[in-house]
Amino acid sequence: MKKIALFGYSSHAYVVADAIRLNGDELIGYYEKEKAHADPYGITYLGYEQDKDALTPLKANGISGFVGVGENNIRKKIMHFLKSQGVTCTPVIHPSAMVSGMATVGAGTLVAAGAKVNPLASVGAGVILNTGCIVEHECSIGDFAHIAPGAVLAGNVTVGEDAFIGANAVVKQGVSIGRNVVVGAGAVVLKDIPDNQTWVGNPAKEIRK
Numbered sequence: 001m002k003k004i005a006l007f008g009y010s011s012h013a014y015v016v017a018d019a020i021r022l023n024g025d026e027l028i029g030y031y032e033k034e035k036a037h038a039d040p041y042g043i044t045y046l047g048y049e050q051d052k053d054a055l056t057p058l059k060a061n062g063i064s065g066f067v068g069v070g071e072n073n074i075r076k077k078i079m080h081f082l083k084s085q086g087v088t089c090t091p092v093i094h095p096s097a098m099v100s101g102m103a104t105v106g107a108g109t110l111v112a113a114g115a116k117v118n119p120l121a122s123v124g125a126g127v128i129l130n131t132g133c134i135v136e137h138e139c140s141i142g143d144f145a146h147i148a149p150g151a152v153l154a155g156n157v158t159v160g161e162d163a164f165i166g167a168n169a170v171v172k173q174g175v176s177i178g179r180n181v182v183v184g185a186g187a188v189v190l191k192d193i194p195d196n197q198t199w200v201g202n203p204a205k206e207i208r209k
């Protein structure tokens with residue numbers, strides 16, 4: 001049984017907390033700037049990670065962290081901070097998810113309920129593979145990306161660091177999606193997408209602001 005401390009305690013963190021508990025691991029509490037108003041899991045407030053000595057109990061007892069924040073850039077910032085402080089993040093894989101024994105999943109990554117990761121897929125650190133998404137064979141997912149619920153990445157798709165693939169989007173096999181790209185909900189992506197762009201629709205096209 002692992003002991004895990006959550007960083008963040010709202011919305012996305014609730015999903016992470018559920019997976020931790022269903023795995024039979026121990027959720028020892030949460031870090032947030034302030035004590036949360038809602039406490040659906042009845043867990044201990046451990047303080048604000050930026051405060052002096054707040055992380056000492058984790059480091060002293062070899063307890064792992066998990067950053068339960070949906071925003072890619074905030075999750076990334078907190079994970080980098082924890083690394084600088086010597087706190088290790090663990091992956092969390094929901095018991096109903098399917099991860100091939102021939103796939104790799106990085107530190108601090110959530111594989112949510114019903115998600116599937118097929119052989120030779122490589123999933124980076126701090127990634128969210130959200131509810132029911134499919135990451136097919138040989139896909140490569142960069143650190144801090146988020147594959148939203150129901151999205152399907154066909155074989156050999158590459159997703160860059162910090163990218164967001166919206167709910168129920170479909171990405172054709174072999175397509176390469178750049179860093180920090182946003183793909184809208186329900187999009188069908190048939191072509192490579194350069195870094196920092198937002199694409200929507202079927203077939204997906206860039207929306208410019």
Ligand SMILES: CC(=O)SCCNC(=O)CCNC(=O)[C@H](O)C(C)(C)COP(=O)(O)OP(=O)(O)OC[C@H]1O[C@@H](n2cnc3c(N)ncnc32)[C@H](O)[C@@H]1OP(=O)(O)O
Pocket residue numbers: 130148149165166167168182183184185186187198199200201207
């Ligand atoms: C567990 C969870 O909840 S995980 C989160 C899952 N959430 C999602 O998957 C949502 C993904 N987000 C989206 O699809 C958003 O609409 C975004 C990010 C693509 C665009 O958001 P914004 O930048 O705010 O764009 P905005 O809403 O202003 O729309 C701009 C234009 O694009 C269109 N558009 C926006 N999203 C989409 C979409 N998904 N598909 C088709 N067209 C879209 C709008 O209709 C609008 O068109 P118009 O200019 O002709 O009126």
